[in-house]
Amino acid sequence: MSEAVRLPAALAQAMRALADAARPAEACGLLVGERWRVVALAPSSNLAEAPDRFEIDTAMHLALQRRLRGSGRAVIGVWHSHPEGPAEPSVHDMAGAWDQALVWLITGSDGTRAWAPGAGGFREVVLDAA
Numbered sequence: 001m002s003e004a005v006r007l008p009a010a011l012a013q014a015m016r017a018l019a020d021a022a023r024p025a026e027a028c029g030l031l032v033g034e035r036w037r038v039v040a041l042a043p044s045s046n047l048a049e050a051p052d053r054f055e056i057d058t059a060m061h062l063a064l065q066r067r068l069r070g071s072g073r074a075v076i077g078v079w080h081s082h083p084e085g086p087a088e089p090s091v092h093d094m095a096g097a098w099d100q101a102l103v104w105l106i107t108g109s110d111g112t113r114a115w116a117p118g119a120g121g122f123r124e125v126v127l128d129a130a
Ligand SMILES: [Zn+2]
Pocket: 052, 053, 080, 081, 082, 088, 089, 090, 092, 093, 106
C-alpha cells in the first residue's frame, strides 16, 4: 500500500469533534470507503472506555459489513483518537492491529495521521485531506 489515503475535510472535522466529545476516553470508529478513499465514518462506542486504548463494538462492525454488502464500499480502516498524545500508534495499537488490509487513522494532539500496519509495525502513510 503506497498510495495516499484520501479523507474529506468534513470527516477530518468530525473526527476532531468526536475525539473532543469522548475525552478523557479514546473515541473510535470504522472507516468506510473504497481503497483508500474514505467516504464515511461509522463512529463506535469505545467498549474499553479508556484514555489509552479502544475497542470497537463488534456488533456494530458486523451490522455495518452487512449493510455495505453489494454497495461497492467496504470497511477500509479503523479510526480512533489519542486524548493526550500525538497521533502515533501506541503499544496497545501495535497489539491490536489485527488486519493488515486496514488503514489506521489516529487523531491526536498533532492532528489526524494515517498508518498502515505491517509485519514490522506501523508505517506512516500520506493523508490527503481535501
Ligand atoms: Zn491508539
